[in-house]
Amino acid sequence: xxxxxxxxxxxxxxxxxxxxxxxxxxxxxxxxxxxxxxxxxxxxxxxxxxxxxxxxxxxxxxxxxxxxxxxxxxxxxxxxxxxxxxxxxxxxxxxxxxxxxxxxxxxxxxxxxxxxxxxxxxxxxxxxxxxxxxxxxxxxxxxxxxxxxxxxxxxxxxxxxxxxxxxxxxxxxxxxxxxxxxxxxxxxxxxxxxxxxxxxxxxxxxxxxxxxxxxxxxxxxxxxxxxxxxxxxxxxxxxxxxxxxxxxxxxxxxxxxxxxxxxxxxxxxxxxxxxxxxxxxxxxxxxxxxxxxxxxxxxxxxxxxxxxxxxxxxxxxxxxxxxxxxxxxxxxxxxxxxxxxxxxxxxxxxxxxxxxxxxxxxxxxxxxxxxxxxxxxxxxxxxxxx
Amino acid sequence: xxxxxxxxxxxxxxxxxxxxxxxxxxxxxxxxxxxxxxxxxxxxxxxxxxxxxxxxxxxxxxxxxxxxxxxxxxxxxxxxxxxxxxxxxxxxxxxxxxxxxxxxxxxxxxxxxxxxxxxxxxxxxxxxxxxxxxxxxxxxxxxxxxxxxxxxxxxxxxxxxxxxxxxxxxxxxxxxxxxxxxxxxxxxxxxxxxxxxxxxxxxxxxxxxxxxxxxxxxxxxxxxxxxxxxxxxxxxxxxxxxxxxxxxxxxxxxxxxxxxxxxxxxxxxxxxxxxxxxxxxxxxxxxxxxxxxxxxxxxxxxxxxxxxxxxxxxxxxxxxxxxxxxxxxxxxxxxxxxxxxxxxxxxxxxxxxxxxxxxxxxxxxxxxxxxxxxxxxxxxxxxxxx
Numbered sequence: 001x002x003x004x005x006x007x008x009x010x011x012x013x014x015x016x017x018x019x020x021x022x023x024x025x026x027x028x029x030x031x032x033x034x035x036x037x038x039x040x041x042x043x044x045x046x047x048x049x050x051x052x053x054x055x056x057x058x059x060x061x062x063x064x065x066x067x068x069x070x071x072x073x074x075x076x077x078x079x080x081x082x083x084x085x086x087x088x089x090x091x092x093x094x095x096x097x098x099x100x101x102x103x104x105x106x107x108x109x110x111x112x113x114x115x116x117x118x119x120x121x122x123x124x125x126x127x128x129x130x131x132x133x134x135x136x137x138x139x140x141x142x143x144x145x146x147x148x149x150x151x152x153x154x155x156x157x158x159x160x161x162x163x164x165x166x167x168x169x170x171x172x173x174x175x176x177x178x179x180x181x182x183x184x185x186x187x188x189x190x191x192x193x194x195x196x197x198x199x200x201x202x203x204x205x206x207x208x209x210x211x212x213x214x215x216x217x218x219x220x221x222x223x224x225x226x227x228x229x230x231x232x233x234x235x236x237x238x239x240x241x242x243x244x245x246x247x248x249x250x251x252x253x254x255x256x257x258x259x260x261x262x263x264x265x266x267x268x269x270x271x272x273x274x275x276x277x278x279x280x281x282x283x284x285x286x287x288x289x290x291x292x293x294x295x296x297x298x299x300x301x302x303x304x305x306x307x308x309x310x311x312x313x314x315x316x317x318x319x320x321x322x323x324x325x326x327x328x329x330x331x332x333x334x335x336x337x338x339x340x341x342x343x344x345x346x347x348x349x350x351x352x353x354x355x356x357x358x359x360x361x362x363x364x365x366x367x368x369x370x371x372x373x374x375x376x377x378x379x380x381x382x383x384x385x386x
Numbered sequence: 387x388x389x390x391x392x393x394x395x396x397x398x399x400x401x402x403x404x405x406x407x408x409x410x411x412x413x414x415x416x417x418x419x420x421x422x423x424x425x426x427x428x429x430x431x432x433x434x435x436x437x438x439x440x441x442x443x444x445x446x447x448x449x450x451x452x453x454x455x456x457x458x459x460x461x462x463x464x465x466x467x468x469x470x471x472x473x474x475x476x477x478x479x480x481x482x483x484x485x486x487x488x489x490x491x492x493x494x495x496x497x498x499x500x501x502x503x504x505x506x507x508x509x510x511x512x513x514x515x516x517x518x519x520x521x522x523x524x525x526x527x528x529x530x531x532x533x534x535x536x537x538x539x540x541x542x543x544x545x546x547x548x549x550x551x552x553x554x555x556x557x558x559x560x561x562x563x564x565x566x567x568x569x570x571x572x573x574x575x576x577x578x579x580x581x582x583x584x585x586x587x588x589x590x591x592x593x594x595x596x597x598x599x600x601x602x603x604x605x606x607x608x609x610x611x612x613x614x615x616x617x618x619x620x621x622x623x624x625x626x627x628x629x630x631x632x633x634x635x636x637x638x639x640x641x642x643x644x645x646x647x648x649x650x651x652x653x654x655x656x657x658x659x660x661x662x663x664x665x666x667x668x669x670x671x672x673x674x675x676x677x678x679x680x681x682x683x684x685x686x687x688x689x690x691x692x693x694x695x696x697x698x699x700x701x702x703x704x705x706x707x708x709x710x711x712x713x714x715x716x717x718x719x720x721x722x723x724x725x726x727x728x729x730x731x732x733x734x735x736x737x738x739x740x741x742x743x744x745x746x747x748x749x750x751x752x753x754x755x756x757x758x759x760x761x762x763x764x765x766x767x768x769x770x771x772x
Contacts, residue, residue: 001627003401008394014644015389208624210611211631214604222596238594241387245597245644254640258400258631 001209004258010147011171014245016237018175019046022053022090025135025171030088031058033081035101037065037093041139044181050092050137060084065093068273068280069100071155074107075115081108081132089132091169094140094186095193099151102167105132116155123163131166137173140182141244142190142281144197144251146172152270158362159270174248176240184231187243188336189281191227194247195220195332196265196284201256203292203302204369209259213305216255219246220310227336262369264291268378271358278345285333285340289326290384294377296322298370342385352382387595390644396533397557400631402623404561405432408439408476411521411557416474417444419467421487423451423479427525430567436478436523446470451479454659454666455486457541460493461501467494467518475518477555480526480572481579485537488553491518502541509549517552523559526568527630528576528667530583530637532558538656544748545656560634562626570617573629574722575667577613580633581606581718582651582670587642589678589688590755595645599691602641605632606696613722648755650677654764657744664731671719671726675712676770680763682708684756728771738768 013021026032032054034047041047042063051059062077080086081104091101107115110129118124136146145151150163179187202216222242230239249255269283278286292303300318307313307325314321330340339345342352356379359365367373373381399407412418418440420433427433428449437445448463466472467490477487493501496515504510522532531537536549565573588602608628616625635641655669664672678689686704693699693711700707716726725731728738742765745751753759759767 001401001624001631003404005397005399007397011391011393012643013391015387018389208628209631210608210628211604211635214607215601218597218600218604221600225596238387241644242594242596245387245595249597257398258627 001258002207002260006253006257008147008168008253010168012147012174012248013171014174015241016175016177018173019049019137019178020053021173022050022135022137023055026054026057026088026090028056031060031084031086032088032090033060033062033077033084033086034090034092035062035065035077035097035104037063037067037097039063040181041092046092046137046139046178050090060086065097065100067096068154068159069096069103069151071116071153074100074103074153077104078107078115087132089134091134091136092139094138095143095145098136098138098145098169099143099153101134101136102145102149102151102164103153103162105134105167106162106164108132116157119153119155119157119160119162122161123165126164126166129164129166131164134167134169135171135173136169137178138244139178140186140190141179141247142193144194144248146174147248147252154274159274174244176237176244179240179244180234182234184337185279187231187234188338189279190247191223191243191336192281192285192333192338194243194250195223196281196288197250198255199288199306200263200265201259201261203299203306204260204262206301207259212255212257212259215249217309219250219255222246224310224332227332231336260369264367264373267364267367268355268359268381271355271362271364275354275358276345276347276351282338282345285338286342286345286385287381289330289340290381292322292326293384294381295368295373298372342382349386352379355382387644388593388646392639392643394533394554394639396554398533398560398634399557400560401627402561402563404559405435405523405564406439407559408436408521408523409441412440412443412474412476414442417446417470417472418474418476419446419448419463419470419472420476420478421448421451421463421483421490422477423449423453423483425449426567427478432478432523432525432564436476446472451483451486453482454540454545455482455489455537457502457539460486460489460539463490464493464501473518475520477520477522478525480524481529481531484522484524484529484531484555485539487520487522488531488535488537488550489539489548491520491553492548492550494518502543505539505541505543505546505548508547509551512550512552515550515552517550520553520555521557521559522555523564524630525564526572526576527565527633528579530580530634532560533634533638540660544744545660560630562623562630565626565630566620568620570723571665573617573620574724575665576633577609577616577629577722578667578671578719578724580629580636581609582667582674583636584641585674585692586649586651587645587647589685589692590646590648592687593645598641598643598645601635603695605636605641608632610696610718613718617722646755650753650759653750653753654741654745654767657741657748657750658733661740661744662731662733662737668724668731671724672728672731672771673767675716675726676767678708678712679770680767681754681759684758728768735772738765741768
């Protein structure tokens with residue numbers, strides 16, 4: 001097991017009818033900015049309920065955060081925070097809204113004029129930006145943003161991750177019933193996003209981290225068991241509750257503690273989304289099978305473990321088992337209604353050049369747990385994903 | 387899945403050579419009381435190292451905390467805290483030292499003259515006792531106390547649990563190498579304690595909490611895999627690291643979130659320890675097989691799941707599978723050198739009356755996840771454990 005630190009102070013409130021906990025969790029004297037996305041929280045009444053439970057506080061609203069939250073949009077929220085002396089941010093939505101809110105939290109307390117400078121830190125120290133407190137109400141299970149301290153923001157500089165030790169939400173309310181109204185495709189995206197977060201911290205190099213491995217396998221098995229069910233029967237409470245909790249657990253530091261990590265899938269995926277506007281999760285579903293196929297030797301031990309423990313594949317030649325595990329994974333994504341080839345999205349061989357160029361521009365030339373995914377390997381992965 | 391809250395702010399620092407992190411984690415201007423147990427931390431040099439890393443702080447020491455920490459002993463530490471205006475407590479030891487330190491933290495900030503009053507709260511509210519900050523250096527993997535907010539203290543009133551929302555350690559340093567010098571029996575105890583913590587949150591009633599179930603199973607499988615190894619080869623780093631991390635994960639709220647819990651084993655076990663001085667973990671190893679045998683109907687679904695997923699027992703009559711699972715569990719404990727019958731410890735049929743009387747005296751008349759473990763059922767369990 002590798003050395004690690006684990007520290008996650010977010011207070012999770014999980015279950016039916018938990019939205020009312022807002023009235024206890026948000027300070028009585030708070031000046032609250034509620035941040036949300038495209039308006040579905042308005043349409044389905046969640047926003048109204050939220051406001052009811054915040055009665056007595058001064059409330060401001062900021063809607064319109066995009067699926068890939070944009071720097072320019074978020075800067076408008078930063079303006080409101082400064083103008084109105086907001087001291088509490090409440091994100092109501094999915095990963096994009098939560099990620100965007102984290103950026104607003106960090107940027108509002110950063111002295112510098114140009115907030116884009118923050119991206120150069122990666123992890124922004126508390127003394128550079130002490131952050132405003134954040135609460136979240138999760139309406140889309142996928143990114144785990146409700147229980148971690150990072151976000152991904154799109155600016156002129158690209159799709160960039162930003163972290164802060166102070167950006168953990170103070171609390172997150174996860175009521176699975178608030179996610180019942182999601183469109184099928186977004187639920188499918190959430191399942192795939194959670195699946196890939198998990199394998200990026202698990203299908204790497206063996207590191208004798210047995211608890212972490214088994215916990216990762218538990219998430220994957222759960223997603224496989226309940227994935228189709230929660231798409232087909234969105235109001236099946238238990239299926240949805242399991243998805244919501246797995247999404248949180250997949251990216252809160254737990255399964256990544258003491259193990260090597262390989263974020264190749266996300267790194268290449270971000271470029272595809274930035275260039276072609278394809279949903280984040282769909283880019284991951286496209287890339288993962290090809291990444292495993294190309295890197296089957298480096299990942300052999302963990303791919304065989306994955307094949308056996310997650311899919312029950314334990315017989316046959318090594319390459320056959322790996323092939324089967326890759327196929328089962330692809331089939332699983334497809335069963336959720338997610339196409340897994342670049343060509344399914346109209347991307348041609350030509351497009352691969354653009355993606356590789358973008359990777360080069362952003363310095364993504366040594367990806368993976370070993371740094372072996374050079375531009376050449378990325379190209380091979382993309383070619384294999386056609 | 388049941389509704390739940392999960393909030394665990396302890397900062398874990400895990401791995402080789404992490405003791406030096408003390409110099410960063412304990413405030414420079416702290417007045418520190420170091421609490422420890424019977425002196426092995428002195429003998430093996432850990433205490434000296436700790437003091438080196440605390441250089442610059444005012445340091446006081448309090449040794450002699452017993453394996454079952456005594457109220458009267460701890461009150462002496464409370465006196466020192468008051469006299470010397472201590473503002474940081476550092477527990478260096480195992481569960482007893484950490485539990486005791488939590489009591490000192492709570493009691494030192496409680497206004498009332500009689501600190502035994504605190505036991506009546508169960509969970510002591512922050513306004514009743516704001517607590518002193520605690521750090522821990524773990525030298526014995528077992529109780530999970532390093533990442534939770536509870537402790538068990540022995541006073542004239544019995545062996546009683548005490549909790550506080552403020553009693554989570556601020557940080558815990560877990561260096562598996564610091565546990566290499568432990569006697570075999572203590573390592574075996576730690577494995578069994580961790581195992582039982584896990585099953586008390588897992589072998590209950592089905593609640594569709596798939597992540598929690600699988601994570602619990604992962605802990606159990608890991609303990610079975612590495613238990614014997616880490617006793618026989620105490621300096622096998624990876625085996626010991628897996629034990630240390632599993633011990634923490636088994637009782638930090640994670641696997642108990644959203645599921646029914648059954649603390650029968652601990653409740654009866656505490657009485658046996660109080661009456662006969664038998665090691666805590668050994669009382670658990672004695673009771674668990676008999677509890678499952680007596681309550682096989684109520685726990686049938688989860689016992690079968692346990693049999694299949696943890697021990698690979700999936701064929702045969704229901705009762706046969708449960709019998710086999712119980713036998714495998716008992717064999718596992720015995721393989722670690724832990725006897726699993728009351729009679730092995732010299733307790734006679736007579737003694738059972740005393741244990742049942744003690745349970746009655748302490749109001750333990752409706753134990754388990756369903757409250758069905760009456761004194762009569764407890765007696766049956768004890769008789770089955772002869």
